[in-house]
Amino acid sequence: MGIVVENITKQYGSFRAVDNVSLEVKTGSLVALLGPSGSGKSTLLRMIAGLETPDSGEIWLIGENATYKSVQDRHIGFVFQHYALFKHLTVRQNIAFPLEIRKVPKAKIQGRVEELLELVQLRGLGDRYPSQLSGGQRQRVALARSLAVQPSILLLDEPFGALDAKVRKELRAGLRKLHEDVHVTTVLVTHDQEEAMEVADQIVVMNHGRVEQIGSSAEIYDQPASPFVMSFIGPVNVLPSNTGILPDSDLTLRTNEQVFLRPHDILIHTSPAEDTAPAKVYRIINLGWEIRVELVLKSGETVTAFLSREQFSKLNIREEQRVYIKSKQAKVFPTYAMS
Ligand code: ADP
Ligand code: MG
Helix, strand or coil, rough: EEEEEEEEEEEEECEEEEEEEEECCCCCEEEEEECCCCCCCCHHHHHHCCCCCCEEEEEEEECCCCCCCCCCHEEEEEEEECCCCCCCHHHHHHHHHHHCCCCCHHHHHHHHHHHHHCCCCCCCCCCCCCCCCHHHEEEEEEEEHCCCCCEEEEEEEEECCCCCCCHHHHHHCCCCCCCCHCCCCEEEEECCCCHHHHHCCEEEEEECCCEEEEEEEEHHCCCCCCHHHHCCCCEEEECCCCCCCCCCCCCCCCCEEEEEEHHHHHHHECCCCCCCCEEEEEEEEEEECCCCEEECCCCCCCCEEEHHHHHHHHHHCCCCCCCEEECCCCCCEEECCCC
């Protein structure tokens, strides 16, 4: 196992930032820590790095108990959101820096730097200074520098967080490709569910310092373990128990339960069918690649359905029209206060 975190807790004063967290990262895999801001992701990552000491629990790196090892002894590469490059050094010199302080022979450094430039697709930019690079290019230099000493573990804390959406997408794809080339055991911290789902082999969903669920992107999307996970990973409608919309008419609900429906799982009929509930089309939002239909139920609740263009043109519905809806699948959870 690359990383084993066992019952780790970290408290600041009376506030528990990380609360009894356990997880495993297989050697060579890429795991994302995903959760909203303040959920304890960075604190956990910093404990894996050795920048922070846990109050209790153990951290094992590559088969060794590393809980009290120094940062230097953990052989870890880092990239943070604002990982300042050395301004007065060129790209090549920045990447070479960690090798030079380890007194690696010059000839060897040169070869390794060229290899790393190639790996992060910055060949040709080696002689530039950081100020002559875009934000995305700078983060790729930071990535190359963190990999220079061939760390056994790579920790990335929102490395693309400060960049705009388009660049972030490119870097994501680049990171996945790089991971497939290098296969260093990697933990990526992100609050962006799409980023986690696109890049990671396994996702650890965190909330309030605790692990809510660990699984592949398909697992956490299709079988969310909690209302928090279902709401955080993808869009959802949350309805009280008495609206009549359920995938299965045999299912009976208690009043303290809620129904969670994915907008993609809602079927719209233009005439009554088995298990459907009447609704009125309130608004149609055509995004081009998909059509969002806002519906109002008899109970007054609003439900949003996402339709493909084909589904929408077949249905031929318009605003104000009376329709009948049902859900292909739904989850029932005890009533939950979002926070
Ligand atoms: P995330 O990375 O998920 O946004 P953090 O791990 O940075 O969350 O923080 C988790 C919680 O711990 C936050 O409420 C934060 O304010 C608190 N926290 C983090 N570091 C410290 C610290 N050094 N002292 C006090 N509170 C901290
Ligand atoms: Mg953070």
